[in-house]
Amino acid sequence: MTDRRHLLRRALSTLATLAVPAATIVAPAPAAAQAWPAKPVRLIVPAAAGAAPDVIARLLAERLGAAWGQSLIVDNRPGAGGIPGMSALARSANDGYTLGFVPAAMGTITPLVYRNPQFNPETELTSVATVGTSPLVLVTAAGSGITSLTDLAKAAKARPGQLNFAAPQPNSLPHLAGELMAKSGNLALYTVPYPGPPQAVSAVLAGDVTLTADGLPGLLPHIRAGRLKALAVTSGQRLPGLDIPTVAETFPGYELVGWFQILAPTGTPQPVIDKVNAEVNRILATPEIVSRLGELGIYPRRDSVAGAREFFASQQKAMRRLVAELGVQAQ
CATH class of the missing domain: 3.40.190.10 (Periplasmic binding protein-like II)
Structure with missing residues (x-):
């Protein structure tokens, strides 16, 4: 008799568990979203310290670090059309702890005008957020x-x-x-x-x-x-x-602007990319940053991740067309 009661209790317990609505069973969030950033993040800037890209990158790095409670270490890699910085970014681990602050020329012109740019933005890098146009x-x-x-x-x-x-x-x-x-x-x-x-x-x-x-x-x-x-x-x-x-x-059809994006190595966890995009867009909406960027001739552009990638692809296409139209030869 005791065994029967024990088996009945176990059966009722199992049925109760199965009766719990599916909506109440919450899968744990990916580890990258829970823990990131658990240590300092490196921000590669393919420009010299004090140059315009560096000034803007440090402005963002300070506020991102404050929001996340972790330092963003600006790593300046100037020279050769940005190749040292861009190639270092492309070859970095895609664990979310290396990002790049990339100007238009380094992201879309350098791969076209150098015979050996040492990085491929289409296969090795991905857009995370658009900072603004210049x-x-x-x-x-x-x-x-x-x-x-x-x-x-x-x-x-x-x-x-x-x-x-x-x-x-x-x-x-x-x-x-x-x-x-x-x-x-x-x-x-x-x-x-x-x-x-x-x-x-x-x-x-x-x-x-x-x-x-x-x-x-x-x-x-x-x-x-x-x-x-x-x-x-x-x-x-x-x-x-x-x-x-x-x-x-005066000359209809002309348009050409600079811009800045945050890029990451291909394969960087999507939860990290989404988190960076959301925080960058939040910062770009603050009056203080809008005013400061305006002083630097930067007009904020708060794209979604998909929008940032579409913008980068459109700029790649425009630069290919421009380089071909001007007859620029790779060196």
């Missing part, structure tokens, strides 16, 4: 007598071969922006290469070259001081608070 500005010296792209076109026609463009680093985004503008307007401009934007801007200020292109942060002080004249912005629309026409207003 339009370029075409400028000339205030005393050049050129006040618009229409003036530039007239001067180029009147003095063929005498006007020139200071290219900050060969095949950089500002260089390609200038070449595309010249092609769009059928302007005969002679390109003069310079080591970087500061040298190119100095050459324009000295009157050695006619114009150059760069991001807003390096140009605004000279524009506001009246030393440089802003001819046009490379974005599709005029920028808030700045009365500068777009290139497209």
